[in-house]
Structure formats: structure tokens, C-alpha cells
Amino acid sequence: MIPQAPPPRSWLFVPADSNKKVMKAIGSEADAVIFDLEDSVAPAQKALARELLGLLPQRGDDGPQRWVRINPIGCDAHDEDLAALDDFDIDGIVLPKAQSGDDVADLAAALAPRSLPIHAIVTETAASLFSLLSYRDCSPVLFAMSWGAEDLSAALGASSKFGADGELAFTYRLARSLTLAGAVAAEVQPVDGVFANFRDEEGLVAEARAAAAEGFTGKLAIHPAQVGPINAAFTPSSDEIAHARAIADAFAAQPSAGVLSIDGKMVDRPHLLQAKRLLMRVR
Numbered sequence: 001m002i003p004q005a006p007p008p009r010s011w012l013f014v015p016a017d018s019n020k021k022v023m024k025a026i027g028s029e030a031d032a033v034i035f036d037l038e039d040s041v042a043p044a045q046k047a048l049a050r051e052l053l054g055l056l057p058q059r060g061d062d063g064p065q066r067w068v069r070i071n072p073i074g075c076d077a078h079d080e081d082l083a084a085l086d087d088f089d090i091d092g093i094v095l096p097k098a099q100s101g102d103d104v105a106d107l108a109a110a111l112a113p114r115s116l117p118i119h120a121i122v123t124e125t126a127a128s129l130f131s132l133l134s135y136r137d138c139s140p141v142l143f144a145m146s147w148g149a150e151d152l153s154a155a156l157g158a159s160s161k162f163g164a165d166g167e168l169a170f171t172y173r174l175a176r177s178l179t180l181a182g183a184v185a186a187e188v189q190p191v192d193g194v195f196a197n198f199r200d201e202e203g204l205v206a207e208a209r210a211a212a213a214e215g216f217t218g219k220l221a222i223h224p225a226q227v228g229p230i231n232a233a234f235t236p237s238s239d240e241i242a243h244a245r246a247i248a249d250a251f252a253a254q255p256s257a258g259v260l261s262i263d264g265k266m267v268d269r270p271h272l273l274q275a276k277r278l279l280m281r282v283r
């Protein structure tokens with residue numbers, strides 16, 4: 001299935017106990033802001049963070065979407081987050097440390113009768129790597145899936161996420177690829193994980209472009225300076241849009257055609273699907 005509206009390109013995390021950062025984030029160019037109640041907020045600060053979220057001015061028609069990352073299922077803070085949710089003016093929930101599609105279903109049931117889209121972070125424990133196909137059954141409540149290298153690294157007892165060649169080690173590349181495939185199988189947005197070295201713009205641009213080329217349609221951010229480069233990397237270029245339009249127009253003009261030739265190159269149904277997907281990302 002092809003999404004009906006352009007998905008957020010940049011998802012900017014902000015610790016919800018910092019009012020200053022929260023105000024900066026909601027005034028940023030991020031497509032979505034994630035108010036974090038989980039790992040960037042110390043246990044003693046979580047109550048204050050919830051209180052501050054309840055006091056935020058309402059979102060108008062423009063400005064970033066507003067999502068809240070609650071604490072993982074199974075801890076007291078999760079239940080306290082759920083109890084506070086009615087006070088928040090938000091567009092969706094980010095569920096960390098999701099183990100499988102059952103967690104998404106459980107959260108949706110706990111939120112009922114309120115119905116909020118869920119963005120699940122799906123590779124933060126060792127066991128969760130084995131259940132990435134289970135999210136297929138989470139429609140329509142599941143909206144996006146992203147992967148988390150920081151927690152996975154801690155869960156595995158790793159001392160580094162990088163191999164001797166300086167590249168992301170195989171386990172993390174596997175987690176990333178399985179998240180992409182799992183999200184596409186579940187027909188939800190695949191979102192690439194954070195690039196932690198927020199002063200390294202060149203590295204971020206390279207990673208974001210690679211993610212976009214592979215099929216991710218957005219990326220998590222941790223600093224406002226990452227928003228512009230991420231938005232740029234996930235925005236189709238004018239050449240890509242023109243090419244996709246040419247393919248869509250050609251098939252629209254010849255609906256019974258299985259294969260066509262455009263600019264001397266073969267174009268068939270997979271190219272039409274790619275073209276439609278790309279056109280849905282045009283803002």
C-alpha cells in the first residue's frame with residue numbers, strides 16, 4: 001500500500017523536562033517532534049516532564065506534528081505516562097523497546113477509546129530482532145517503525161557499535177535492514193535511527209542519503225541542527241519528481257501496458273510502484 005500523505009522526514013527528539021528545548025523544537029522546521037519521557041529524562045524528572053507537556057500551547061495548523069515517547073511497557077513510569085496522556089495535545093505515541101506486534105496491540109487497547117497512531121522503536125532488545133514480521137498485523141494503528149542502536153548496544157553488552165573498518169558493525173546493519181523490511185511488510189513508514197554525533201554534519205548527510213536511497217522515508221534527529229540536512233536528504237529532487245511523473249503519466253496514458261520505454265530505458269510495473277511511492281513524498 002502507498003501512504004496517502006507525505007510522511008514526516010525529520011523526527012526531532014526533545015527531552016520533555018526541558019521547557020526551553022521543547023519550545024525550540026516546536027518552533028523548528030522538523031516535520032515531527034518527539035517529546036521524550038523515556039531515556040533522556042531522569043526518573044526524578046519524569047513527573048515534571050509530564051506536567052510541562054500538559055501546559056504546552058495547542059498546536060495550530062502548521063508547526064511540527066507532536067508525538068510523545070512514553071516509557072516501555074511493563075514499568076511503573078509507563079502506567080504513569082498513560083494516566084497523563086489525556087492532558088496532552090498530541091498527534092501520536094512513540095513506543096520504545098517494542099518486543100513484537102503484540103506490544104502495539106496491547107498499547108492500542110490501553111489507549112482505547114482514544115485512538116492515536118503508534119510509532120514503534122523495534123530493535124532495542126536482543127529478542128526483538130526475531131519478531132520484526134509480527135508488526136504486519138498492527139494495521140491501522142501502527143504508523144511507523146524505527147530502530148534503536150543505542151539500546152541494542154547496551155542490551156548486547158557491546159563496547160562499540162562500529163567494526164574495525166569504522167563502519168556500523170553487522171548486527172546493527174542487520175537490525176536496520178530488518179526494520180526497513182518489517183516496516184514495508186507492515187505497510188508503515190520506515191524511519192532510520194539517530195546519528196548521535198550531532199556536530200558531524202557531513203557524516204549525518206551521508207547516512208541520511210544512504211537511508212533514503214535504501215527506502216527509509218525519514219530519520220530520527222536529536223539536535224535542531226540535524227533537521228535541515230535530514231529534510232533535504234528525504235526530499236525528492238526535481239529530476240526524480242519529473243522522472244516519476246513521466247512514468248506515472250505514461251502508464252496512465254496506456255493502462256493496458258505492462259512494459260514501456262521511456263528515454264531509451266525499459267520501465268515496467270515495479271518502476272510504476274516506485275514512481276507512485278516517490279510522488280506521495282512530494283510536499
Ligand SMILES: CC(C)(COP(=O)(O)OP(=O)(O)OC[C@H]1O[C@@H](n2cnc3c(N)ncnc32)[C@H](O)[C@@H]1OP(=O)(O)O)[C@@H](O)C(=O)NCCC(=O)NCCSC(=O)C[C@H](O)C(=O)O
Pocket residue numbers: 012013014015020021022024025036039040096121124147148149150151152193194198222223224
Ligand atoms: C545532545 C544534547 C544534550 C546537546 O545539547 P547542547 O549541548 O545544549 O547542544 P547545543 O549547545 O549545540 O544546543 C544549541 C541550542 O539548541 C538547543 N537544543 C539542543 N538540542 C535540542 C533538541 N533536541 N531540541 C530542541 N532544542 C535543542 C539547546 O538548548 C541550545 O539552545 P540555546 O541555548 O537557546 O541556543 C541535546 O541536543 C539533546 O538534549 N538532544 C536530545 C536528546 C534526546 O532526546 N535523546 C533521546 C533520543 S535518542 C534515543 O533515545 C536513542 C534510541 O532510543 C536508541 O536506543 O538508539
Ligand SMILES: [Mg+2]
Pocket residue numbers: 039096124148150151
Ligand atoms: Mg532507546
